[in-house]
Amino acid sequence: MIELEPINSLALTLHHAPGVQALLLGSGISRAAGIPTGWEIVLDLIKRLALVQGVTDAPDWEKWYQDTYGKEPSYSEILDAIASTPAERRAVIHGYIEATDDNDIRKPTKAHRAIAKLIAAGAIRVVITTNFDRLLENALRDEGVEPTVIASVDGLLGATPLVHSRCTIVKVHGDYMDARIKNTESELEAYADEFNALLDRIFDEYGLVIAGWSGDWDIALRNAILRCSSRRYPFYWASRGAPSKMGKDLINHRVGTTIPVSDADTFFTQLLHKFEAVRSSSRVHPQTAAIAVAEAKKLSRDERLAPEWADLLACEVDRVSKFVRSEEYAKIVPGNETVNALVAETLSRTEILRRVILVASRWGNDQAFHSIKAAISSLTFADMHQGGYTYMISMRRLAGSLCFYWALCGSIAREDYGRVRELLTMKLRTADERQVPAVRVMPFNALDSVDWKILAGLENNHTPASDFFAAVFDKEASDVVINPNDSSMLWDDTEFVITMQFAYDRLPLMEKSGIWFWAPVGRSAWRRASILLSERIQTLLDEGDASVICRSGLLGGSAAKAGPAITALNEFLAKTVHWY
Structure with a gap:
């Protein structure tokens, strides 16, 4: 041992x-x-007790007290004698604790x-x-x-x-x-x-x-x-x-x-x-990530290297899966700090995976893209026991959600909305054995019971998840884009298609079972540095069937089929616009 x-x-x-x-x-x-310890305060209080009795010096104050009172010094008894009320005792203690000037060491x-x-x-x-x-x-x-x-x-x-x-x-x-x-x-x-x-x-x-x-x-x-x-x-x-x-x-x-x-x-x-040494050791070394990205660009484009690409992807998926299925994860009790730590740990453990998925979605062949969908599907962890904190069960999907967003970003950067449609509509198994479209369960705001205002520093943000993960993406987007403006727009484009397809998927569920209507709204709802969400919706309406979204088969494949969902979304935004 x-x-x-x-x-x-x-x-x-x-x-x-x-x-x-x-x-x-x-x-x-x-x-x-x-600030003195309790015993040091006792000795000082003995001195004060002696001073009022005319004794100004003694070689051993503890012995003086024993000789005078015939018992061992008692902090409680001495303090009680010097200050008889709680308010007086507080005033005495105040002098031992409060700094008297800027040079005082009581800091x-x-x-x-x-x-x-x-x-x-x-x-x-x-x-x-x-x-x-x-x-x-x-x-x-x-x-x-x-x-x-x-x-x-x-x-x-x-x-x-x-x-x-x-x-x-x-x-x-x-x-x-x-x-x-x-x-x-x-x-x-x-x-x-x-x-x-x-x-x-x-x-x-x-x-x-x-x-x-x-x-x-x-x-x-x-x-x-x-x-x-x-x-x-x-x-x-x-x-x-x-x-x-x-x-x-x-x-x-x-x-x-x-x-x-x-x-x-x-x-x-x-x-x-x-x-700090242990924590830093668990982070992915930049050079390691860069090598993996370069390798992914090569392997995902060449059908002859399909086995090597599959091994790279499987290795990284397994790394994440072992963490989520470990006792280390299971013992985490939800709370502000533990959830923030869990987000940070998940980001660290998925960095290589989401970055190779990003570049393979952008430049990889169809076979490589198919394996990306399989990887995302495996990261739902629907097979795991569902007992425990709902918050933590939902957080198991965070790794998959990150890969889902990064794959969408790569596909949009490729201008391949066919792949975007495949990602949004691919069926994922849930804990209750249902098969549901990915857009219904993978958006960050769709993780059950997770209030993203728990993210440190974003407690007052209206779109904390969007703001937080967009900042992470900006640091890694150079793998597929040239400048920061492109990465920012790419993120907003991705959130827009998620919002629209989610609304389209949600509307029939609302009409069938009576659940309330909502949609995961990203930062473009308020961020004027980009194209506002309301402007994007209007452009989609103006373009009609000619829009790239409709032509891909999303939103039912036509403006007419998309219309009711867009109306419901606009009504939802009208009710919540004051948030932004």
Whole structure:
């Protein structure tokens, strides 16, 4: 059996199962920022307690307290004596956390920065912390991530669900700007029922990485970990030296792994570097893709090389298929970050496949084109078990959808609308064993339950899928076009034929079964840098039977047959035009 260092295993987990590990951060994580640990605050509070009694110096403040009060120092007891109300205690803690000037070191540390980058990359989505400070929130905002922060029961009731939040920070002891922060032993003994329910869910559904936390003081948090009996994902404890007895009990309970560390900054910086190294290794090397494209141009044009072309295509299809059918894919829980990571991973794993399909659709012979249709058909994964999240089942078709669009783009660049018609109307098997036209199931907006506004940075776009994948196509379109303007127009041409044929296919279904009418509308609905969708529809009407679309056999092959679908589409656009 191959033995990996724990930090290497953790880096691989973050890459292969993004978002399944939660972090639990204690005061040690902020130590390098000049924010003292709980014990350091205890010693400083002892000094304050001594000062008001006229004692200005002592060689050992802990011993002074023991000699004076006859017991071990208690953070809770001392703080309770100095500040009797929660508001007073908040004011005391405020002084330890808030920076006093621009030169103050109380700013996000290397650890905070590395954690923020891991979160921005989608590797982590949930953080539990006992800290009152806002250093992690500040580091996240520098990375363009606005976290959902839950620091009270009030915040919990109105919070975005974990699966839909890019990052959720659960501050179990509160925020230093809130007078309700938890400090004393009695306050740390138990959480509100709502907080316990949230922690029970997190510890059951996520793995855990603990750093900067001893486990000795926080009774309610420790009990929440002990309540969880599941071993769904790995449990790691990053520890300076040997964990305490209570820490060891938690590790044993969760069958966890200890990661020896020197400090939080070094640990999280190394973890980030290892994660980025693994992630970059899975990307297709540009030279590899370029070689594959050049090979596809040669193999797809020569009938004598048909076996070699089939092998190239089959190899890339198999590469994608193994990923979709793997445990790695099956364990992904849908959420903003995991879906963004899944899109990125699918794009990476299909780059060679979709690029060779693009060039073969443009220059390949009929036999090569036939094999492209077979490849797209195999990427529907209709044979797979359909249980689980609808979102993730639909996302299995993303690889096929990408190849479908790239094949259409190549065929339109070839000005071969016969091939366009073949692609749009070819029958694909669905999970319920039906055979349906590809145009009905392969457009991005036809992937069931997928709200493409989940794409990072496109949350406010009206056509996020169109905008996102058009940008990807623009980077690869040089394989078949000469300049960026051509690639942009080619994408819009492709989306237009999809919209029109989808509308034509949808109308009889609506009339037969009463389903509502809609059509996947691309960016040309609003993008004036191109030909507007409304202008394209009018041109189609003006050209009538002479249009290249009708002559290819699409839309029923005539303007008369296309008319009702065009009318329905125009009515649909009239109702939704305010979106654009």
